[in-house]
Amino acid sequence: MSSSVADRAQSAATGASPGLAIALGANLPSPAGEPLATLVAMRPQLELLLLGWGGPLRLHWSPLFRTAPVGGPADQPAYLNGVLLVEGASDPNCDAARSLLGLLHGLEQRFGRQRRQRWGPRSLDLDLLWWGDLQCRSEALELPHPRLLERSFVLAPLAAINATLVPPGAGATAANLLTPLLAAASEPPPQRLAGRPGWPE
Secondary structure, three states: OOOOOOOOOOOOOOOOOOOOOEEEEOOEEEOOOOOOHHHHHHHHHHHHHHHHHOOEEEEEOOOEEEEEOOOOOOOOOEEEEEEEEEOOOOOHHHHHHHHHHHHHHHHHHHOOOOOOOOOOOOEEEEEEEEEEOEEEEEOOOEEEEOOOHHHHHHHHHHHOOOOOOOOOOOOOOHHHHHHHHHHHOOOOOOOEOOOEEEEEO
16 A cells, blocks of 8 residues: 555554545535536546546445534535445555545535635535544545544435444444534524535435
8 A cells, every 4th residue: 555654554453434525614615617517517537536536436425414514714605415435445545545635625616616724615525524433644635534523514415325424433323413413503504505506315
């Protein structure tokens, strides 16, 4: 496995979560239109990107959720969020994960993403959440994502795909992790959107 000195990639002590996971979000218009139009237009482009990057893969899309902003500037618009689970991406390593992250950032830019403010509004946000039991620590990338277990806008889509899925390092299912988060939250819970053309889930 290839990695830089700053990275640590090793097997987790507990069972690995399957495949690779990507978080999806948007709360500003893009050249494709409003956030829903952006995500629908982005979906086939992300599929092509992944198939070119990793060969034959199986993709599992979550429903979309309307969610309240977490952190960042006040008075942001609500987000649309989802998650994509990818099966079949072999040979997980930190260099390959960084390469994929670069491709995701390039796709963000096609939809007008500008990185001006941490946790600020964005026309498209694509984040790597995990890749099996891979662990990476560097300025460019941290896997598993350090805040994925704290975000209802990630856990709700994960639970919608598979309520029994256990994110890496969690020791509990996405559905069980989501329940106390929602109970303690001051913002409205994620609201699941109905399926539609371009996003049938």
